[in-house]
Amino acid sequence: MGSPPDTSKSSKLERYNSYLRRVSSAKLLAISSQLLFRATLLAALVLILLFTLNHPPLSSFQPSSHSHRSLLASPFSTPSGASWERQVRQSSTPRRTDGISVLVTGAAGFVGSHCSLALRKRGDGVLGLDNFNSYYDPSLKRARQSLLSKHGVFIVEGDINDSALLKKLFDVSAFTHVLHLAAQAGVRYAMRNPQSYISSNIAGFVNLLEVAAKVADPQPAIVWASSSSVYGLNTDNPFSELHRTDRPASLYAATKKAGEEIAHTYNHIYGLSITGLRFFTVYGPWGRPDMAYFFFTKDILSRKPITIFKTQDGSGEVARDFTYIDDVVKGCLGALDTAEKSTGSGGKKRAPAQLRIYNLGNTSPVPVGKLVGILESLLGVKAKKNVVKMPSNGDVPYTHANVSLAEHDFGYRPTTDLAAGLRKFVKWYVGYYGIESKAKASVGGRNKGVDAVQSA
Numbered sequence: 001m002g003s004p005p006d007t008s009k010s011s012k013l014e015r016y017n018s019y020l021r022r023v024s025s026a027k028l029l030a031i032s033s034q035l036l037f038r039a040t041l042l043a044a045l046v047l048i049l050l051f052t053l054n055h056p057p058l059s060s061f062q063p064s065s066h067s068h069r070s071l072l073a074s075p076f077s078t079p080s081g082a083s084w085e086r087q088v089r090q091s092s093t094p095r096r097t098d099g100i101s102v103l104v105t106g107a108a109g110f111v112g113s114h115c116s117l118a119l120r121k122r123g124d125g126v127l128g129l130d131n132f133n134s135y136y137d138p139s140l141k142r143a144r145q146s147l148l149s150k151h152g153v154f155i156v157e158g159d160i161n162d163s164a165l166l167k168k169l170f171d172v173s174a175f176t177h178v179l180h181l182a183a184q185a186g187v188r189y190a191m192r193n194p195q196s197y198i199s200s201n202i203a204g205f206v207n208l209l210e211v212a213a214k215v216a217d218p219q220p221a222i223v224w225a226s227s228s229s230v231y232g233l234n235t236d237n238p239f240s241e242l243h244r245t246d247r248p249a250s251l252y253a254a255t256k257k258a259g260e261e262i263a264h265t266y267n268h269i270y271g272l273s274i275t276g277l278r279f280f281t282v283y284g285p286w287g288r289p290d291m292a293y294f295f296f297t298k299d300i301l302s303r304k305p306i307t308i309f310k311t312q313d314g315s316g317e318v319a320r321d322f323t324y325i326d327d328v329v330k331g332c333l334g335a336l337d338t339a340e341k342s343t344g345s346g347g348k349k350r351a352p353a354q355l356r357i358y359n360l361g362n363t364s365p366v367p368v369g370k371l372v373g374i375l376e377s378l379l380g381v382k383a384k385k386n387v388v389k390m391p392s393n394g395d396v397p398y399t400h401a402n403v404s405l406a407e408h409d410f411g412y413r414p415t416t417d418l419a420a421g422l423r424k425f426v427k428w429y430v431g432y433y434g435i436e437s438k439a440k441a442s443v444g445g446r447n448k449g450v451d452a453v454q455s456a
């Protein structure tokens with residue numbers, strides 16, 4: 001047998017080891033609590049700094065120019081440079097005495113491009129602003145842009161949410177008017193991308209009004225596009241500006257209705273002169289590919305079936321007060337010409353200002369089935385129709401405008417019926433897409449429709 005283990009030595013060693021462990025864990029604890037303290041202090045300092053930057057003392061509050069977006073990293077890059085400013089100035093300068101100078105937002109869009117051209121043709125200054133988003137084929141927006149450029153209208157590529165850019169535009173040019181048409185359009189798309197409606201139709205509109213009310217000097221008069229969709233579930237006919245508009249059937253309609261209320265606020269607080277225009281299903285050359293008359297034409301020509309909606313109770317056809325683009329353009333120009341000056345400056349109202357809202361429609365609703373019939377005869381192709389009940393995803397069964405207010409105030413009188421307007425649309429469509437020869441070939445030369453359209 002060997003000698004017993006030296007327990008006193010090993011227990012000393014153990015005690016010493018545990019002493020070392022205690023010392024090192026105490027040190028570790030001290031170091032980590034120091035680190036934690038420093039990190040907390042740093043985070044607090046950063047938070048205080050951010051808070052100070054975003055919330056300057058109330059006494060030194062400068063409206064609008066210090067927006068949240070301009071202090072934090074901006075997602076936008078503002079164009080600049082002498083030649084850019086020259087282009088902006090040139091485009092926005094009127095060429096006739098007493099001409100107005102208009103900032104047209106959404107100028108690469110359907111209504112915006114037509115209005116910009118019409119203003120330019122009569123000698124007004126026009127500057128466009130558009131973000132060229134891809135809600136529908138941006139190449140169509142680019143084609144409209146080159147058409148406008150040929151007529152001396154420059155479109156700045158930018159977003160209405162970019163307050164630095166808007167401020168710069170008002171610094172460079174003293175716009176007398178803003179024709180605000182930039183928006184996320186479309187009723188059904190709101191179910192897929194609701195945020196785009198909030199961003200453009202609410203946040204973007206507020207951003208524009210902020211700059212117009214607080215930064216622009218002088219304040220411009222604003223004419224902007226609301227929509228017939230604000231009538232929502234209204235059943236009184238024809239739709240009058242006096243009818244209820246508090247029952248929107250889609251998020252799109254709700255954002256337009258919100259825009260009308262927001263307009264009231266900016267008129268009330270800042271003295272901005274604001275006119276809202278409720279457009280009723282606008283159609284025509286250079287139109288929007290997401291609208292039924294446009295994609296029906298495409299699908300009929302390519303022999304694809306089209307879906308036509310009947311009302312949800314199955315009792316009737318869906319009908320729309322289709323309004324030809326030239327009539328809407330006349331309405332927009334009429335509203336601009338009768339818009340009174342804004343009365344505020346530097347974010348302060350000096351006197352009550354004009355606040356108006358008008359229907360711009362055609363006053364004669366047409367069932368969608370009849371629209372298809374007109375297209376069939378213009379294109380010389382029979383449509384493959386699929387008639388289904390309208391899903392409840394935002395569309396309303398019927399629209400019909402009473403336009404007597406616009407007629408009274410600025411002589412708005414629509415003159416183009418659906419057959420005449422669609423003829424002009426189809427003529428543009430086949431020319432723009434180079435469809436004529438294909439359509440002729442596919443119907444073996446019997447395409448009287450397209451031939452007739454070409455000679456129209």
Ligand SMILES: NC(=O)c1ccc[n+]([C@@H]2O[C@H](COP(=O)([O-])OP(=O)(O)OC[C@H]3O[C@@H](n4cnc5c(N)ncnc54)[C@H](O)[C@@H]3O)[C@@H](O)[C@H]2O)c1
Pocket residue numbers: 105106107108109110111112129130131132133141158159160161180181182183184185186199200204225226227228278279280281282283288
């Ligand atoms: N066409 C109609 O039938 C109709 C009916 C009722 C109301 N409206 C309204 O009329 C206006 C013009 O409609 P449209 O048919 O010409 O539509 P459109 O989509 O052809 O034009 C809108 C333009 O605005 C631009 N835009 C969108 N969001 C923007 C943003 N955040 N910043 C900068 N540009 C932006 C788009 O790129 C587009 O070119 C819209 O306000 C629309 O809601 C149109």
